[in-house]
Every structure is written in structure tokens, then in C-alpha cells.
Amino acid sequence: MPPVVGITAYAEQARWGEAWDLPATLLPRHYADSVAATGAVPLLLPPVAGVTGALGRLDGLLLAGGGDIDPGRYGAPTGTHTAGVQAGRDTAEVDLLAGALARGLPVLGVCRGMQLLNVCRGGTLNQHLPDVVGHTGHRQRTGIFDTHPVTVAEHSRTARVLGRTMLDVPTYHHQSVADLGRNVAATAWAEDGTIEAIEYTDVFNVLGVQWHPEMGTDPALFTWLTERAAEGAT
Template sequence: MSRPVIGITCYVEPARFTVWETTAALLPYGYVDHVVRAGGRPVILPPAGDPAGLLDRLDGLILAGGGDVDPARYGERPHERTSHVRDFRDDAELGLVRAALEHGLPFLGVCRGLQILNTALGGTLCQHLPDAVGHTGHAPAPGTFGRMPVRLSPGSRIATILGAESQDVAHYHHQAADRLGDGLTVTARSQDGTVEAVELADRPFALAVQWHPEADDESALFEALVGHARR
């Protein structure tokens, strides 16, 4: 059986590699590696043109992590710690996730991907978690993942996929879902109450996590996505 094609959104940022220092479309290789290991064929989707027009060529979609969503997208003014906003990426990914949901395309959101999903469905974001939870455990230092447990809702899709009701996961985020978007159900929280996973029950496979599964060896979420994409 051929490998299902999994589109993965990406960053557009200044980067340095070999002898070059230039703006690049880039993605942590963990996403690519996990999709390949799960039996999929990864395709990187830069936020250019009309990525939603590619959906007929995809079997599944991953919205990857990245900078903060522009608070104007959910009707708020920016917090002083809101940063790395990329309007062109917001435009592309909001349109992409809405089109993917309309087409019933299997969908996995990661970190920013959860925030884009929530925003696309009319939700809002907590712009700086330390103000709400009183600690920096969700992003302990620049470029350093924190590890914290999350509790999964019994009987949820994600609990079934991961085979547990608690999981120790890699965190790197200072924002999270606040008011939920239409149709979303919270299916995981951290000990401080932060929303860590959401699902759409009326879609064949549409879920998002606030943590970073691409940073760990465990591939269960990617295997579940690719499995649904194959079907």
C-alpha cells in the first residue's frame, strides 16, 4: 500500500546553514522523522500562495508549532510578551485548517497548531501563561523543553491512542487556549489546569495537543494520524 501524503506546515524565519544566512522555510526534523516512521510521506507546506488549494493532494495534515498568533485574530490587544507574530503564516494556516475541517481531512495540531485550531473556531488564547498559573514550567528557558505530566480524559480519543490516562510530555509554550472554539472538547490538562489537548468529536480525526510530541521518541499520535489518512 502506498504511503499516505501528510502535509506539515512550517516556519519562515532567518536561518544560518552551511555558508548561507538567509530567510528559509524550515521545520524541526522530528516532524518529518515521526511521519516517516509512522508510514507516511511528509510534504512541507510553506505559508505561501493558497495552501488550502493543495488539500486534494493530501491524505492528512499536521499544523506544526511556531510563534504567537496575532491577538487581533481573536479580538484582543497584544500582551507585552506576545512575540514572533507572522501575519502571513496566520493567514495561511487559518485558511488551511478551516478548509481541512470542511473536507474532513485527518488533522493533528501541535502547540501553535492547537492555538490556530481554537482561533479558527472562534476561541481565544491566554497570551502569557505565567500570569495565569504562576510559574514558568511550560517554557522553562529559551530553547529548552520542560517536562510536565498531563492528565488525559478517560475514554477520549487521545487517551485511547496513548493507552494511558497520564503522560509525561515535552512542553515549550507560553500561551494556551482560553475560551474554547465552537465544537471543541478539552481532553487533556496539566496539573495547573492548562488546556493541553482538544478534540472535535464530529470529525473522523481532528485533535490537537499543546505539547511537542515531535520532540519525543513516542510516535503514537503520528501513527494514529497516518493510520486514519491511510483509510
């Protein structure tokens, strides 16, 4: 049987068909397609109470992108530009991560997901990156995934997974990791010093990237997640 990878989903108002405009559980399809393309079965995890009940049927976890994390979770007041905070999603994903770690499941965090990996270890975030770096290069155009170069630390787990230390990545974010949490190491950086990837140093199967690999052409991160999930499923 192929491994099952749970992907955290959004709770949003959505429109479809000719008549429907309703609250929905949704996820950009690129996430599920990227997981399926590597041989795993993608399973969407809605941000609802009790979603951790699915953990016993999962072999891996993908923390997807989305709105901002509540700054109260890292002891900060809410900034002017912080948006899309959903307490229910924060709680569901924090609980899913804790459960996945307790079960030894591999975890990949993407964009918001990487930030959650850091916050759950006591780390903090920059709430509006342009205020820190002085430009909008990480989110240049609304609704468009532009690219920028990233340098990956040699000999890091991230570099081994990607198979290289220099790459251009699809990006769309306005927040970033500030202070690193406990046993969290930065492993990739943009030219302006923004942290672009992290690893847990005390847990082998946890990686996070600030960019959006599902919007690119390199399947390496999803292949890694599926391979690790398959090892646990056997």
C-alpha cells in the first residue's frame, strides 16, 4: 500500500459552480498533485476540532501555507500588516504537529508551515518582512509566485534532500522566521539574509522551507517526504 500523507487545509469562504458561495475546506491543488506525483496518497486535513484523530492513519504530514499565525503564540502584539489569522487553524496544526512528532512521522513545512515549525519550538516571526529587509522581493505581485535565489548550507540535511546548494525558488510571503526556536537550525538563506529553510536538530525527519516547492518543478522535497513516509508505513 502507498503511504498516506496528510496535508493541512484552509477554512475559507469559496465560490464555485453557478450558485455556490459557502464556507469551505480547501487547498490549492498543487499540494495534493505534488504529493500524489511521488507515489503517496494525499489526505486533506480540515482545521476542525478532533482532526488529530486521523494521525493513526497517516504516514507523513505536510503543513501547508496560508494566513498568518496568531502573534500571541510567540508573545507578540498583532502588527498592522498581519492578516488571515485563524485561531482554529493554528490550534489544529499545532496539535497535528505535536501528534506527528510523538509518532515519529516525517514532517514537511511549507511557508506558513515552516513558520509554525519554528513557533512551536519557542521561536518568533518577523510580522512584515519588507519592514526588515526594505523591499518586497519575497512577495512582488499579488497572486503571483515570482522567484529569487536561495543558498543552502553545505552538508545540511536540506542540501542532501535538494541535491544542491544554489537554487531559484517560487516565493510568496510577507513574514519570516526571526528568532530560532529550541533545536531549530537555519539551513538556507535569501540574498538579503532571510531564513529560507530550517531543520529540527533533534528530530531527523522534520524540514521546513519558506518557499513554495509545489509551485516549482523540483519534486525533491515531496520525494523525500514520501520516501520517509513509506519507510514508516512498512
